[in-house]
Amino acid sequence: MKCIAVTNEKGGVAKTTTTVNLGAALAEMGYSVLLVDMDAQANLTLAVGADPQEIRVTILDILLENYPSAEALWKPTKIERLHLLGGNPSLNLAERLLPHQPGYETLLQKKLPFIGARFDYVILDSPPFLGALMSNALAAADTALIPTQAEFFSIYALRNVLALIRRIREQYNPTLSYRLLLTMFDQRNRIHRTLYQYLHDHFAEGLTETVIPIDTRLRESAIAGTPIIQHAPKSRAALQYRVLAQEIIHHVEET
Amino acid sequence: MKCIAVTNEKGGVAKTTTTVNLGAALAEMGYSVLLVDMDAQANLTLAVGADPQEIRVTILDILLENYPSAEALWKPTKIERLHLLGGNPSLNLAERLLPHQPGYETLLQKKLPFIGARFDYVILDSPPFLGALMSNALAAADTALIPTQAEFFSIYALRNVLALIRRIREQYNPTLSYRLLLTMFDQRNRIHRTLYQYLHDHFAEGLTETVIPIDTRLRESAIAGTPIIQHAPKSRAALQYRVLAQEIIHHVEET
Ligand SMILES: Nc1ncnc2c1ncn2[C@@H]1O[C@H](COP(=O)(O)OP(=O)(O)OP(=O)(O)O)[C@@H](O)[C@H]1O
Ligand SMILES: Nc1ncnc2c1ncn2[C@@H]1O[C@H](COP(=O)(O)OP(=O)(O)OP(=O)(O)O)[C@@H](O)[C@H]1O
Ligand SMILES: [Mg+2]
Numbered sequence: 254m255k256c257i258a259v260t261n262e263k264g265g266v267a268k269t270t271t272t273v274n275l276g277a278a279l280a281e282m283g284y285s286v287l288l289v290d291m292d293a294q295a296n297l298t299l300a301v302g303a304d305p306q307e308i309r310v311t312i313l314d315i316l317l318e319n320y321p322s323a324e325a326l327w328k329p330t331k332i333e334r335l336h337l338l339g340g341n342p343s344l345n346l347a348e349r350l351l352p353h354q355p356g357y358e359t360l361l362q363k364k365l366p367f368i369g370a371r372f373d374y375v376i377l378d379s380p381p382f383l384g385a386l387m388s389n390a391l392a393a394a395d396t397a398l399i400p401t402q403a404e405f406f407s408i409y410a411l412r413n414v415l416a417l418i419r420r421i422r423e424q425y426n427p428t429l430s431y432r433l434l435l436t437m438f439d440q441r442n443r444i445h446r447t448l449y450q451y452l453h454d455h456f457a458e459g460l461t462e463t464v465i466p467i468d469t470r471l472r473e474s475a476i477a478g479t480p481i482i483q484h485a486p487k488s489r490a491a492l493q494y495r496v497l498a499q500e501i502i503h504h505v506e507e508t
Numbered sequence: 509m510k511c512i513a514v515t516n517e518k519g520g521v522a523k524t525t526t527t528v529n530l531g532a533a534l535a536e537m538g539y540s541v542l543l544v545d546m547d548a549q550a551n552l553t554l555a556v557g558a559d560p561q562e563i564r565v566t567i568l569d570i571l572l573e574n575y576p577s578a579e580a581l582w583k584p585t586k587i588e589r590l591h592l593l594g595g596n597p598s599l600n601l602a603e604r605l606l607p608h609q610p611g612y613e614t615l616l617q618k619k620l621p622f623i624g625a626r627f628d629y630v631i632l633d634s635p636p637f638l639g640a641l642m643s644n645a646l647a648a649a650d651t652a653l654i655p656t657q658a659e660f661f662s663i664y665a666l667r668n669v670l671a672l673i674r675r676i677r678e679q680y681n682p683t684l685s686y687r688l689l690l691t692m693f694d695q696r697n698r699i700h701r702t703l704y705q706y707l708h709d710h711f712a713e714g715l716t717e718t719v720i721p722i723d724t725r726l727r728e729s730a731i732a733g734t735p736i737i738q739h740a741p742k743s744r745a746a747l748q749y750r751v752l753a754q755e756i757i758h759h760v761e762e763t
């Protein structure tokens with residue numbers, strides 16, 4: 254079992270879109286995948302067509318050991334081999350409840366073998382906030398996948414996320430690696446091209462080869478509650494998320 | 509003095525871009541404006557060309573009354589009549605420190621007359637998180653300005669933000685109004701047009717008449733650390749943010 258934390262403090266950089274579509278691409282290739290929604294917005298839950306109001310047990314309940322043992326922790330989605338541990342607004346309480354637990358940053362690291370044992374991949378979608386849930390995700394993960402746009406605020410955000418990754422690596426998770434993924438890239442936009450070059454110059458080995466282009470079919474797939482692989486199998490975004498899945502498999506198997 | 513809270517749980521919907529440019533448009537019209545960065549990402553601080561590492565006192569220090577009294581709370585920016593109460597990563601501690609204070613949700617409401625007395629407008633940029641800082645912003649504000657994209661996750665996020673506004677209105681701030689602002693609108697995109705129609709049908713009187721189009725000059729102005737009004741005064745975005753300023757003035761003066 255390998256665990257991937259999709260994370261970035263910057264909002265709206267396609268963390269959720271990457272989590273659901275990377276997961277669906279891995280499932281299409283035959284891997285069994287668990288998606289975990291760690292964001293109170295519950296967009297990952299929506300992205301697979303589930304209803305946040307029907308989610309009884311979230312990752313927060315599991316970390317606090319506060320759920321009926323008979324309740325199933327994850328549910329299948331309409332996509333074969335793709336399962337969901339859903340989210341709902343109660344995840345907002347994490348920042349208040351978790352820090353009081355001893356060793357709170359490694360609660361997920363300890364629970365993951367129990368939650369993820371049956372899966373080939375567990376992919377965590379984190380909220381846009383450098384808090385307790387994000388540090389849990391990084392402490393538990395084999396690799397952090399950091400979606401970023403080729404825009405100023407997104408690139409500035411990298412310093413804090415990479416600093417957190419360094420701290421978590423030193424304190425809890427020595428083999429934690431990371432990959433930066435350029436998302437919503439508009440080839441025709443001069444700023445995007447210039448800042449992509451900047452990312453290449455400053456983060457060369459950390460950047461994935463795969464780039465996700467801007468593709469309105471992804472907006473449609475969010476509305477449809479269906480990953481792009483199923484919603485528009487021949488779209489540019491579907492193709493690129495399949496290529497990304499290949500690249501991530503190589504990366505996690507190597508490290 | 510009127511206070512505007514620019515807020516939305518959804519990440520990347522142009523909260524910061526709207527705060528800096530609405531502020532600059534009001535300053536251009538002759539109003540004195542204080543911008544308050546309530547986000548640990550400190551993007552508002554960057555957007556006016558300031559350095560988050562040089563910010564000694566943040567809004568969190570003020571709410572906790574934990575700052576040297578001789579220190580100036582705000583600094584001028586390079587734009588006349590536009591001032592900044594800056595942010596830095598220490599704002600991340602707000603969710604842990606504030607909830608222990610008695611009546612923590614109204615700390616800013618009580619302090620605002622002291623902080624904002626000399627200004628015509630105080631504009632608050634909040635983080636993408638339904639937490640203590642956002643509720644403080646809403647309890648203190650005359651009106652909430654909610655930037656939203658014409659996209660599925662953004663529209664879904666409105667239910668939680670409007671529910672929070674209703675609660676804050678009932679508990680602490682009975683005259684709190686709100687306005688939804690469509691941002692990054694791409695007229696050529698079918699999904700954007702369809703969901704804009706949906707917003708009109710479901711939120712008619714709450715929606716501003718002004719729409720902010722997608723305009724790459726805004727990406728440039730973020731890099732330049734200069735509001736669009738100064739960076740590209742004749743751009744579509746500069747024009748629309750000036751129109752928005754007019755509309756907001758009417759709205760807050762009416763209520
Ligand atoms: N490549 C793309 N092309 C076009 N639209 C995209 C693309 N990737 C994501 N989007 C859209 O952009 C918006 C932001 O993406 P998403 O919600 O996945 O980001 P996020 O980082 O998870 O946001 P948050 O910080 O709020 O969790 C969504 O409306 C999504 O549908
Ligand atoms: N109208 C627009 N046209 C083009 N780009 C825009 C527009 N408005 C904002 N942007 C860009 O989109 C990105 C998101 O905007 P911004 O950072 O202001 O959103 P935010 O809601 O403050 O994000 P966060 O949730 O991370 O605080 C930024 O890179 C910004 O420069
Ligand atoms: Mg998300």
Ligand SMILES: [Mg+2]
Nearest residue numbers: 523524547551
């Ligand atoms: Mg912002």
